Amino acid sequence: MEPSTWRGASEAAEGRDTVLISAVRFLRESLSEILSQVAEVRVTGEAASLSRALELARVADPEIVLLDAAFPDGQDCARQISAAAPRASIIALGIFETEDDVLSWAEAGVVGYVPNTASVDDLVALIGQISRGEQACPSNIAGSLLRRLASSGRAPERAAPLASLTRREHEILSLVRQGLSNKDIARRLRISLGTTKSHVHNLLSKLNVQRRAEVITQLAPQAAGSVRPQPPEPRWPNQVDPPRSFPRP
């Protein structure tokens, strides 16, 4: 088998710790074999279930998570992994490259995606690009992302983010403001740590803040619903042109 490499990744001295998540054994095994030939990637674990994926995310602390887009409740899985392994770059693998699909995965917390029309060489190249914070995508997708960002800036949730919180998220918010850790919150509410992390992740996302400390500093002196909006940090640097620039072998 010809070892694959990604372009411009020579700065990577050793492979990036990567976890594969798919319910499909063929996909896990074949990808693992192929990526084991790639110097810049080091597959440190595979998961076929959400519980195993979350365990790996916490224990292996991967840099890259390749998440099969066909994984059951995949977008919820992405959210939970994002909360459990904050430093991991989650890449959705094999998505249908429609505007709705890409946007919903982006909102679930993935930093990049590989369309199901890509080849394995494309995949390897894209892992390299995405781990450098890049994502090639068609212009219509980039346009949709910009429109979505623009409209979210005008949405009522932006003006009154607390209004969009669920009752449980209000409970979590209250405990976060008291300075409780995730573990303490889980114990207090009698829910699992993973669920707690997921709630906290969603909470931070709805409040448009990056860290829980910001929840305390920004919300404490203010009335509910008047959170000062932070400029959104774009997680998908968009390449508007050319419309499609996946490298071909």
Place this chain on the structure above:
Amino acid sequence: MRAAAARRRLPRDRRWAVDEVRELRAILIGVSPLLADLIRRSAGARLRRAGLSLAIIAELGDAADLGPILAQQSPDLIIVGGATAPPAPDAFGPVPTLTLSTNLASIFGPGADDSLPLTPRSLAARLVELAAARGPLLS
């Protein structure tokens, strides 16, 4: 590993020499490009160890496009994706057909009752069996 061991057990005159690599020509139907490439690479590496190569000569979205290609290309096998059940044995004439279940958990075919969990190893093994059934060196 297993293929290499099996190869060592063959009498010397039945081993496949490097220059006797035989191409297994396949047509894929309803298989995404990413999955096709995974099949090409993962099965291809194992087939090479058995003295075979896998050539995907066409990737079709729909079986309706198959007619002219079947006549022109004479494939050794057809691999169909997204199946919920094995195809009829004569679905594509005499060309043996493997189908991949929709959830990619199983391979069906070529016989009506043939079914295996889909893994890179099992797929390659099935391809080697098909080649053995058609190839002169292993007949």
